[in-house]
Amino acid sequence: MNRLLRGASRVALTLALTMPAAALAGTISGTVSDGTGTRALQSTQLTIVELGRIAEAGRDGSYRFPDVAPGTYTIEARYVGADPVRTTVVVPATGDVDADIRIGSNVDASIIVVGQVANQASALSRQRAADGVESVLTRDAIGQFPDQNVAESLRRLPGINILNDQGEGRFVSVRGLDPSLNAASINGTRLPAPESDTRQVALDVIPSELIESIEVKKSLTPDMDGDTIGASIEINTTSAFDRKKDLYSVKLEGSYNEFADALTPKGSFDFSTRITDRLGIAGGASYYKRKFESDNIEGADWAIDDNGNAYAAELQYRDYDVERKRIGGTLSLDWLATDTTKLYARGIYSQFDDQEYRGDVIFIMDEAPRASTASSAEFSSEDGRIEVRRRMKDRFERQKIKSLTLGGETNTGPWKMTYSGSWSEASERENGSIDPTRFRARFEEGDNLNVGFDYSNPRKPLYSVSGSGSDAFFDPTTYGFNELEQTILSDARDREYAVKGDISRAFASDAGTFTVQTGMKARWRKKSYNLESTLYDGYDGDYSLADVLGGQTYRIQDILPLPSHTGPTDFFNDNRNNFELNPIDTQINSNSSDYSVKEDILAAYLLGRWDSEKLRVIAGVRMEQTRNDIRAKLTQFVEEGGEYQGEELDEDTVFVTPNRFVRNYTDWLPSITVRYEPVRNVVLRAGAYKSLVRPNLSSLTPRFTINEDLEAETGNPELNPYRAWNIDASAEWYFGSNAALTGGFFWKSIKDFVVEQRTRDAGTLYGVQYEELSSFINGDKAKVKGFELSYSQVMSFLPAPFDGLLVNANYTYTDAKGTVLTDGDIADPRRIPLASSSKNTFNVVLGYEKGPISLRAAGTYRDKYLDELGGSAEEDRYVDSHFQVDLSAKYRLVPGVRLFAEWINVGNEPYFAYQNFAGGKRLLQFEEYNWTAKFGITASF
Numbered sequence: 001m002n003r004l005l006r007g008a009s010r011v012a013l014t015l016a017l018t019m020p021a022a023a024l025a026g027t028i029s030g031t032v033s034d035g036t037g038t039r040a041l042q043s044t045q046l047t048i049v050e051l052g053r054i055a056e057a058g059r060d061g062s063y064r065f066p067d068v069a070p071g072t073y074t075i076e077a078r079y080v081g082a083d084p085v086r087t088t089v090v091v092p093a094t095g096d097v098d099a100d101i102r103i104g105s106n107v108d109a110s111i112i113v114v115g116q117v118a119n120q121a122s123a124l125s126r127q128r129a130a131d132g133v134e135s136v137l138t139r140d141a142i143g144q145f146p147d148q149n150v151a152e153s154l155r156r157l158p159g160i161n162i163l164n165d166q167g168e169g170r171f172v173s174v175r176g177l178d179p180s181l182n183a184a185s186i187n188g189t190r191l192p193a194p195e196s197d198t199r200q201v202a203l204d205v206i207p208s209e210l211i212e213s214i215e216v217k218k219s220l221t222p223d224m225d226g227d228t229i230g231a232s233i234e235i236n237t238t239s240a241f242d243r244k245k246d247l248y249s250v251k252l253e254g255s256y257n258e259f260a261d262a263l264t265p266k267g268s269f270d271f272s273t274r275i276t277d278r279l280g281i282a283g284g285a286s287y288y289k290r291k292f293e294s295d296n297i298e299g300a301d302w303a304i305d306d307n308g309n310a311y312a313a314e315l316q317y318r319d320y321d322v323e324r325k326r327i328g329g330t331l332s333l334d335w336l337a338t339d340t341t342k343l344y345a346r347g348i349y350s351q352f353d354d355q356e357y358r359g360d361v362i363f364i365m366d367e368a369p370r371a372s373t374a375s376s377a378e379f380s381s382e383d384g385r386i387e388v389r390r391r392m393k394d395r396f397e398r399q400k401i402k403s404l405t406l407g408g409e410t411n412t413g414p415w416k417m418t419y420s421g422s423w424s425e426a427s428e429r430e431n432g433s434i435d436p437t438r439f440r441a442r443f444e445e446g447d448n449l450n451v452g453f454d455y456s457n458p459r460k461p462l463y464s465v466s467g468s469g470s471d472a473f474f475d476p477t478t479y480g481f482n483e484l485e486q487t488i489l490s491d492a493r494d495r496e497y498a499v500k501g502d503i504s505r506a507f508a509s510d511a512g513t514f515t516v517q518t519g520m521k522a523r524w525r526k527k528s529y530n531l532e533s534t535l536y537d538g539y540d541g542d543y544s545l546a547d548v549l550g551g552q553t554y555r556i557q558d559i560l561p562l563p564s565h566t567g568p569t570d571f572f573n574d575n576r577n578n579f580e581l582n583p584i585d586t587q588i589n590s591n592s593s594d595y596s597v598k599e600d601i602l603a604a605y606l607l608g609r610w611d612s613e614k615l616r617v618i619a620g621v622r623m624e625q626t627r628n629d630i631r632a633k634l635t636q637f638v639e640e641g642g643e644y645q646g647e648e649l650d651e652d653t654v655f656v657t658p659n660r661f662v663r664n665y666t667d668w669l670p671s672i673t674v675r676y677e678p679v680r681n682v683v684l685r686a687g688a689y690k691s692l693v694r695p696n697l698s699s700l701t702p703r704f705t706i707n708e709d710l711e712a713e714t715g716n717p718e719l720n721p722y723r724a725w726n727i728d729a730s731a732e733w734y735f736g737s738n739a740a741l742t743g744g745f746f747w748k749s750i751k752d753f754v755v756e757q758r759t760r761d762a763g764t765l766y767g768v769q770y771e772e773l774s775s776f777i778n779g780d781k782a783k784v785k786g787f788e789l790s791y792s793q794v795m796s797f798l799p800a801p802f803d804g805l806l807v808n809a810n811y812t813y814t815d816a817k818g819t820v821l822t823d824g825d826i827a828d829p830r831r832i833p834l835a836s837s838s839k840n841t842f843n844v845v846l847g848y849e850k851g852p853i854s855l856r857a858a859g860t861y862r863d864k865y866l867d868e869l870g871g872s873a874e875e876d877r878y879v880d881s882h883f884q885v886d887l888s889a890k891y892r893l894v895p896g897v898r899l900f901a902e903w904i905n906v907g908n909e910p911y912f913a914y915q916n917f918a919g920g921k922r923l924l925q926f927e928e929y930n931w932t933a934k935f936g937i938t939a940s941f
Helices: 002-018 116-129 148-156 471-475 566-573 583-592
Strands: 026-034 043-047 053-057 062-068 071-077 086-090 101-103 134-138 160-164 166-174 181-188 211-217 232-237 247-255 262-274 281-305 310-336 341-365 371-373 378-381 387-414 415-430 433-444 449-454 460-464 478-507 513-539 577-579 595-611 613-639 652-681 683-695 704-706 709-713 721-733 737-753 754-759 764-766 766-769 770-778 781-794 805-819 829-833 840-850 853-862 863-872 877-879 883-892 897-905 911-917 920-928 932-940
Touching: 026 086, 043 062, 043 101, 053 062, 062 478, 071 101, 086 101, 116 134, 116 721, 116 737, 116 781, 116 805, 148 211, 181 932, 211 513, 211 754, 211 829, 247 281, 262 378, 310 920, 387 478, 387 566, 433 471, 433 566, 471 721, 478 566, 513 583, 583 704, 613 766, 704 766, 709 766, 754 805, 766 770, 829 863
Parallel strands: 026 101, 181 232, 709 770, 754 863
Antiparallel strands: 026 062, 043 053, 043 071, 071 086, 134 211, 160 166, 211 232, 247 262, 247 932, 262 281, 281 310, 281 920, 310 341, 341 387, 371 378, 378 449, 387 415, 387 433, 415 478, 433 478, 449 460, 478 513, 513 577, 513 595, 595 613, 613 652, 652 683, 683 721, 704 709, 721 737, 737 781, 754 770, 764 766, 781 805, 805 829, 805 840, 840 853, 853 883, 863 877, 877 911, 883 897, 897 932, 911 920
């Protein structure tokens, strides 16, 4: 590490001494904004025509040309959607010169900065100016994002698909790959994950009203963190210097979910203002309450009966009622401390509250069906026990994400320095949830209960009951209390501190500019989880489902009787002393999940950059050194009469032994990126780089967890990170006034990819019996290859009124396959698709914007993907393909004031997971949510 830094310093110093700056050179600097002087036009391409030197405008519109000899020059500015602008600049013999540039007329004759057209022009300008393959979403000049929901906006980008949670877009998949292969940051600070079992961050953490732009960078350069294989997703909140004029924006919204039949509110306010020419402040706040419902069916333990027909030995019918609240806020300070130094402070706070009630009925059959067909199965209690469980989950959790970034940039002549320090923290906390209360009845020989299942709709199998036992089946007094688990505390935390610094020196020549850049970054992360829960499995007295009876909001079929939402919780609190504690299960639950993992990363890099009018080359190497300190508890259960460390035990005992693993590894990540513009408006790119993705921190922990259904999970501290070689190539044609056609190819070779493997063979681990076991393993090697196509155009050339049409369409093909070893047997490799990898994705957006009207119709499709690896191909879990249609409309009442409406998931597209068992798609999970409508008003001034 020290040798690398000393070498980088010697290189930079040698170049500085051997290539002195031109005598009497000055600096041309200024800002670029639209014709109205409202918005800074980031990524405007500027060229000194006489010298062929180029520069790009930053997010505040600023640009610099250092080391310019005295003389008269022409600066040309180009921005997508606008005519080129030229201005003459005279560099004096001594000193620097300012040259501010405006593009477009002051009445928006040639460039529009509000609405869909503005969003597209800004996105294409930034895509065109990027070093590597990149897609961008931006706000317009009055703070409007393309959609009301960030997830819905990102669906529109090439190669992007969003994975839903409860019908709401949360996680981003790039090029069909697992969301965990992406890196996410906000204002340059890595976002931690509030959930205990993942690195990936839900996309809806930040309200769209508080976001200025989202950049999806699909290729890496040495100055970027190297831990991504999918993409680096960089979110930027508002800054007062993004605009040349003050902005104040208010939004009021109502949201209606058809299933929940509830109207819920949303409101936001954001602003950016310059207190002085050198000091600005920006920020905002958002509140959103959402009520929704979903209907769910889950199947398990598929088997073949003597007639050769498939049946599920377990089926669950789940009725979800959920209320979510989000509170978010951002604040940003920008200060032009001197003519050469800019400083900033950016903070964000997000709180997510989730109250979930889930009532369900579960059928567990001991024996094969009495009679069956290819689309039905009938079970009888006379052949074997039929267990029926009726439960209520009453869970409240709160997630928080906080981040603070302090940084700055200093430009002095050919030297540039950037520096920052950051802190971020995420948490997820539960106190007092009852998850769940279970009532149970067992129908056996003599009870005469028949249960039939109709599989004719494989997504929605329905049940029916018959026989003299059916009266008892529907009688709530039949179901006695069986088990209750209370979460005293569930506390997941993820914290990271980081510092970084970069320094570069530019050397200008007649042919172009060569820049040497080096930097360091240190990250200190700690993720931990602490669970304290109590399990009760007896009650001193009479307690049955009849004491807490409720209704249902389930639409697939009648699943009554069910507990009420809060009845079991209230009964427990009122009669706590009568519940009988299970000390063994309580000890196991409260210790087996706990862990703490530290991850310290020290990185350094060195790169060289060549910029000319047609060619840009960036090449270098990055080093990342990783240290893990992994701590958990080994929780072992030993029955009475068993032995522990050579001694026979007189009673059932739980032994908790702290354990610890420490490991270190270093990765060298070379890369080269080439951007070539052979003719105006045609951009060719190629890049090759090495990257890595570290395993989920929770997957590394040597712990053992098990739930009420005896489904167990254990970690693997020996997991290696993904390591990948990546190649990207693309061609882009920017034509017309606001249009682009792009095509790209990507190839990745991945070693040691991580998969979750579930085996359905019962067993015992650490003295605890389980029915299913999930663990994490490294696969052998995987190859990813594919291509993406994208077309965007504003149809302004069409005759009125069709000149307001916009089209945006893209398609991505991804072939991602890897090899795992069956039971570690090198002679028996198994070929599988990579987890969460969809082969085909496409997005189509048709827009219309003319006068006060703005309309949009969007369709998004993703192919099926492997969700979880089973013990065999027939046990693998797949998520079915998904096609969703969304509609939106806006109407401008007066300048700055708009009405809007959205219709989300018009076709009620469901979630369906299955396994390919016995020649058919066998249900594992089905869930539907129906559509949601949003409407409201925005005002900007």
